[in-house]
Amino acid sequence: MADTAGQLVPVLEELLGAELPLRLRTWDGTEAGPAGAPVLVLRNRRALRHLLWRPDELGLARAYVSGDLEVAPDSDLYDVLGSLARLTEQTQSFTLRAHPRDLFGPQGRRLLRTAVGTGMIGPRPPLPPEEATRQKLTGSRHSLLRDRKAISHHYDVGNDFYRLVLGPSMVYSCAYWPTGTTSLEQAQEAKLDLICRKLSLRPGMRLLDVGCGWGSLLLHAAEHYGVHGTGITLSGEQARGAQQRIGEAGLSDRLTIRLQDYREVDDGPYDAIASVGMAEHVGTEQFRRYAAVLFGLLAPGGRLLNHQIARRPNLPGESYRMSPFIHAYVFPDGDLSPVGNTVSLLEEAGFEVRDLESLREHYALTLRAWVANLESDWDRAVKLSTLGRARVWRLYMAASALAFEQNRIGVNQILAVRTGSDGGSGLPPTRAEWLGATAGESTGPSV
Template sequence: MTVTGGTAGQLVPVLEDLLGTELPIRLRTWDGGEAGPAGAPLLVLRNRRALRHLLWRPDELGLARAYVAGDLELDPSSDLYELLGAMARLVEQSSSVTLRPNPRDLLGPQGRRLLRTAVGAGMIGPRPPLPPEEATRVRKAGVRHSPQRDRTAISHHYDVGNDFYRLVLGPSWVYSCAYWPTGTDTLEAAQAAKLDLVCRKLGLRPGMRLLDVGCGWGSLLLHAAEHYGVEGVGVTLSAEQAEGARERIADAGLGDRLTVRLQDYRAVDDGPYDAISSVGMAEHVGADQFRRYGTTLYGLLAPGGRLLNHQIARRPNLPGEPYRTSPFIAAYVFPDGDLSPIGDTVSLLEQAGFEIRDVESLREHYARTLRCWVANLEQDWDRAVKLSTPGRARVWRLYMAASALAFEENRIGVNQILAVRTGPDGDSGLPAARAEWLGFQQGPAAPEAPESGAPSA
């Protein structure tokens, strides 16, 4: 271990004593002290408030609050992904250790040492204010997954500025996993390939009626209308997304064929549709609402119609192990969001009446997509901060980079499920072979898009 004194030199030995192992990171404190394993990624504590965040919430949420508030820094000379991986190991190591012992525990030598260090480092004190980016207002907006609370939760995540999202996502303005066939080198080309993949799986043809649930900024609707000749309706709960999508549709001269509504999917009543796409939306539905989600979409499809459900999935619980959502994600990123195992999603769609015809995992594709988004954000960091807030930009950097690691390490996945509402005679309307229906009525090859400025990961 390298030690250069200061508060870090006092703090690290005590933490390692508590954990019973070497820290996976080095610490640098506000007084210039540095301690920890040589060569380990570096975490910078800018002031005593960073320690108070951790005292009051000694887990990933405490670390996140300190970072979002600007009291803790991720050292720019350390690899971001290596540092986040080390922080995750630190959280795991500390999960069985309390940094707030009972008073009786302070009577022993270890307790007295901990107390002296805590007092000397300025850890003892009131809880620091919560960063304003935390989704506290969502919890006050009524019953979980009621229409009002869902609108508030969606607004928290998506109504943070269309220009901010355009900077992060690039010109494609697509906020879901891209598709990287061999030889695809740019984010824009990969997103165009994903949009085309969805359209081909849905078997879109001129004159069809498409419903895009959670339509975002309208990229899929535009692609489907321009390349496949469909008429489309998009629904979203984000006012800013709806405004941005309508502007893009008007600019493309497609206002006579495409409509975007600020509407809950549960309120859509103008079926039947020939095809329904739901890309990156079902994570917001809620586990207790998913059966209703499936039944609603089934009822909106014409017989023979197809649903393409593109959704992030978590790994199943081990026996006796409860499901725990990330406290950081729940508090800052996707309030009220739920991830379900792919098997549960398939079963619930079947219970709603669908026949499942295809499941494709895109896990590695999402990791690469997220790394591109992080690169876009970092390359234009100052503008991103001006378009939102310093805290919001930090939230997005942290969650996107951590999510990339989660996909790479197979802790979460993402899948496209193609489901069909079969006709009265059981006809699915699909060609006999998967290779045939995947290319069925294929539109023109998506053009190679210009570089977005983000390197391929």
């Protein structure tokens, strides 16, 4: 078909019921669409087949991860994703609007001619290996065994790959960017210290880090606040990496890493508990149990810091499941709940919620920094994983940055207390006082 792009654009716009906000460049070198718009490159006919078999964001993701769809070198990935997000809002979905009866009219005949001429009609392309792995999850949702497999899918990609993306801090959660902060490392250091101050950590206290990652929070808390800490994770790669870092820091006598589910912890009470970027994996059906377990592991007067991504309650659809792309490629079985639901369930478990801080804009900055790290060392990232996996991470982090910027999702730190039998919280009378000093101003001894 001559001028493939010129044939495709008007048909797509008619089916979508909206003007295409992107230019299309097809495998025959032709290009069509709004002048000056970012350019999406269809490298072959399989790109169209991905969309024909799944005409939504998952179809687009499959085409991109497979390398059949690409962002033009002279276009910006964020601009492309922003344009697609606006199109989604305008049409409510990427689902084509053609009515079945239209297939027998002029529109249907034109669509059929275009589909045949471009090679769109054909067998369903194979799933990218990065998605096929997720298909192997079996068993009851959020059973101990299935949760281990789901966590392994995301976190056991390789510690060297994560080090490239996250930087030396090895912190895989929203950083904290006070005015004047210029680097990701500074922002992650500020976030770790903010958590320690909110928990009012002091020398000798027992800290439990639920979903401890590579041990960064434990290391900071032990080095600057003198705690004894235990970290739990379901990722073998994270556990090995955290243990190595703790050994190199000479803190093996005070910090312990366990390959363990939060439901298996039975050595409380702890003086403080941190759960940072872990509750998204718990599942809405398990969150009551999660809150009750953490409440039971805290000593009276102990504090919980729950750092969790939240969805907006007024978005279309009632499901708390993550987007089809994120569920298939990134966080299988993950859920996002509105922050109000999280607060209610923590209180139902017995906690008194004392503070909630939104860090939405901070996560957008963090994700853009991670994308920059990935793109700046792209060839090594591919070598450390696969081309498909690197493309998944680039797409999900860039799309997530836009979602935070556009207030489609948020992230919040909730500070909750297990009050004593007399109702006492143990907190000073003002927020400024209970936040305490920074690590450099800590009243505790240098450790």
